[in-house]
Amino acid sequence: MRLRFAPSPTGALHIGGLRTALYNFLLAKKHQGVFILRIEDTDQLRYVPGAEEYIIESLQWFGLAPDEGPGFGGGYGPYLQSERRDIYQQYARQLIEKGEAYYAFDTPEELEIERQQNPAFRYDASIRRRMKNSLSLPAAEVQDRIASGAPFVIRLKVRPNEQAVIQDLIRGEVTFDTNELDDKVLIKADGLPTYHLANIVDDYLMEITHVIRGEEWLSSTAHHVLLYRAFGWEDRMPQFAHLPLILKPAPESFLHKENTPPLARRLAEEFQKKHPEEAEGYLEKAEQFTLQVLQDKANIAANLKEKDRDDRQKAQLKAFLRDSLFGKLSKRDGDRLGFPVFPLSWQGNGDQDSFIGFREYGFLPEAAINFLALLGWSPGTDQEIFSMEELAQAFSIEKIGKSGARFDIDKARWFNQQYIMKADTGYLMDRVRPFISAHGHHPDDAFLRQFVELMRERAATLAEFWENGYYFFEPPGTYDDKNARKRWDAARSGQFAQLLQSLAHQEDFSAGALKALVEGFIQDSGLKFGDVLPLLRIGLAGTMQGPAVFEMMELLGKAETIGRLGKAFRLFDEWVSQG
RNA sequence: GGCCCGUUCGUCUAGGGGUUAGGACGCAGGAUUUUCAUUCCUGAAACACGGGUUCGAUUCCCGUACGGGCUGCCA
Numbered sequence: 001m002r003l004r005f006a007p008s009p010t011g012a013l014h015i016g017g018l019r020t021a022l023y024n025f026l027l028a029k030k031h032q033g034v035f036i037l038r039i040e041d042t043d044q045l046r047y048v049p050g051a052e053e054y055i056i057e058s059l060q061w062f063g064l065a066p067d068e069g070p071g072f073g074g075g076y077g078p079y080l081q082s083e084r085r086d087i088y089q090q091y092a093r094q095l096i097e098k099g100e101a102y103y104a105f106d107t108p109e110e111l112e113i114e115r116q117q118n119p120a121f122r123y124d125a126s127i128r129r130r131m132k133n134s135l136s137l138p139a140a141e142v143q144d145r146i147a148s149g150a151p152f153v154i155r156l157k158v159r160p161n162e163q164a165v166i167q168d169l170i171r172g173e174v175t176f177d178t179n180e181l182d183d184k185v186l187i188k189a190d191g192l193p194t195y196h197l198a199n200i201v202d203d204y205l206m207e208i209t210h211v212i213r214g215e216e217w218l219s220s221t222a223h224h225v226l227l228y229r230a231f232g233w234e235d236r237m238p239q240f241a242h243l244p245l246i247l248k249p250a251p252e253s254f255l256h257k258e259n260t261p262p263l264a265r266r267l268a269e270e271f272q273k274k275h276p277e278e279a280e281g282y283l284e285k286a287e288q289f290t291l292q293v294l295q296d297k298a299n300i301a302a303n304l305k306e307k308d309r310d311d312r313q314k315a316q317l318k319a320f321l322r323d324s325l326f327g328k329l330s331k332r333d334g335d336r337l338g339f340p341v342f343p344l345s346w347q348g349n350g351d352q353d354s355f356i357g358f359r360e361y362g363f364l365p366e367a368a369i370n371f372l373a374l375l376g377w378s379p380g381t382d383q384e385i386f387s388m389e390e391l392a393q394a395f396s397i398e399k400i401g402k403s404g405a406r407f408d409i410d411k412a413r414w415f416n417q418q419y420i421m422k423a424d425t426g427y428l429m430d431r432v433r434p435f436i437s438a439h440g441h442h443p444d445d446a447f448l449r450q451f452v453e454l455m456r457e458r459a460a461t462l463a464e465f466w467e468n469g470y471y472f473f474e475p476p477g478t479y480d481d482k483n484a485r486k487r488w489d490a491a492r493s494g495q496f497a498q499l500l501q502s503l504a505h506q507e508d509f510s511a512g513a514l515k516a517l518v519e520g521f522i523q524d525s526g527l528k529f530g531d532v533l534p535l536l537r538i539g540l541a542g543t544m545q546g547p548a549v550f551e552m553m554e555l556l557g558k559a560e561t562i563g564r565l566g567k568a569f570r571l572f573d574e575w576v577s578q579g
Numbered sequence: 580g581g582c583c584c585g586u587u588c589g590u591c592u593a594g595g596g597g598u599u600a601g602g603a604c605g606c607a608g609g610a611u612u613u614u615c616a617u618u619c620c621u622g623a624a625a626c627a628c629g630g631g632u633u634c635g636a637u638u639c640c641c642g643u644a645c646g647g648g649c650u651g652c653c654a
Contacts, residue, residue: 006654007654008653008654010653010654040654042653042654043653043654045653046653046654104652106652107652108651108652111651111652112651115651119580119581119650120580120581120650122581122650151652153652155652168584171583171584171585174583174584175583176582176583177582180581180582180583180650181582182650185651185652186652187652188652189652190652192652194651194652194653194654195653195654199654214648215583215584215585215647215648215649216648216649216654217648217649217654218583218584218648218649219582219583219584219648219649219650220649220654222582222583242584242648244584244585244647245647245648247646247647249590250589250590252589253589253590253605301645301646326646326647327646327647327648328647328648371591374591374592374603375591376591376592377592378591378592378593380593380594381593381602382593382601382602382603384602384603384604401591401592402584402585402586403584403585403586403646403647404584404585404646404647404648405590405591405592406590406591407590408590408591408604408605410590410604410605411590411591411603411604411605412604413604414603414604414605415604417616417617421617455616456617457615457616457617457618458615458616458617459616468615468616483614528613529613530613530614532613533613533614534613534614536613537613537614537615543614543615544614544615545614545615545616546614546615546616547614547615547616548612548613548614549613549614
């Protein structure tokens, strides 16, 4: 069994692509097969430097290292399509000789005009005789054109009145009528192949047995079947499995009172950027309308649907909003909604093309994999937590769902929290450390270990170790003054000064000893636990939330504890005296 | 517009001709906890609609609606 993941290096690999890679990987592992990475870089215009490295780094971070691929060895290379140019040329000529393909000289401009005149324009058997190609032109002219170096493409000659049948492992039998299919370009004017040719030739040459890819390929699979037929390779055709797409989250799931206005603003700005001519001086109105639509959560789709014949701007805006709010998950979504849709952060040209990744957001790779695996696939049991090995064991194509799955960041965070709670402490320390050092703190192992133990049940992401526990490294920046004021007065001030005294005399600063000490204080002073602990907590951490107070004191140490409490009590005194 | 695919709680899903339609996230309530979190318990919450087929349909078939994909010398 040989499976491949074949991304094209046109930018950061997004989470849908990563899931495709995962499913290919899992099936390969389950059957002791081979997982291949092939880079489909046949579009020179869309090629993005660094994207290939990004893809490889992403796969490695997630533990999906290929068995064969660029830089990974393998006997079926090269694995970069740009280095296989001559191979595709050779196979394209073979098709021409067999009468299954032909040269075409129509320029992109000419085709554009055709499409404008007739939106349903299709380069197929019914019209190819009136176009400029080796089927319609005299042989001598065709020779001349090619000899003179005139640009040309090679097109597949699709025969009318046939059927292209796909036996899809997920969708069952899907049939296409060749009368609906156009004569796809196989070789572009620049001499490089299109996806369709390169894909078929490579899958054949690399002896791929199963093609697991996104549903966006289902339609073109008809052409791929035709290509296998044209080459006479039908018996070697791989099995296809077309995955449902990952969709944007449901709007009502991420729309809250606080984030709706900024989102409306953002969308309006994006609209303006995208349609400068339409949106000229329209920003305010666009924002207003967008906000209005977003606030009526239940009817967003309906409100965007009505047609506005006489209001062109509004119609455009609606179309834009529809695209932005529904459909498949896209690059921009992460930015708009504040969660990652890429494995790793990506630095493109400027903010517009830079995105935060799962890794930098603070996900553990195992958690992200687990989440992704279950987005569109189900083991058929109630088990939710799976190691990679368990996934490979349990995985099967039959259990992949048929409908698109919406991305759910809350569920992803829950998985991450589960993994953080059960992770090996040393492993977790290594993963947390960068998130602490990013803020200029470099704790020793003993300190970090205790910190991680105290915070691991209180952090859903690695970043939250810092966000929710920064006060272990530096004094609190703000204090929950509302709660402090409620519990502080002149009498309390005196009592706590005494407590500070005994703390200063305390030798043993372990949590247990501190607990005993404070309990003694509570007894002597006649106060209750609830009168004392919250104040200590706020004094130490600034907030009412966090690990047990005595554990906190132990980790902070005597000097820091006393220093912070002294400072906080003076602050409380000020507040109370000011009223 | 044309072609293709899909539709079970808000979300991810299990199930499948006769079930109290199961689980998970999230949400609400409760217990434990000095707080928060964890853990545990409880609750609200779904078979898109209309026709068939059938003794019986959420499950099979057909339509409609809705959603999605494709419709490039992009992948």
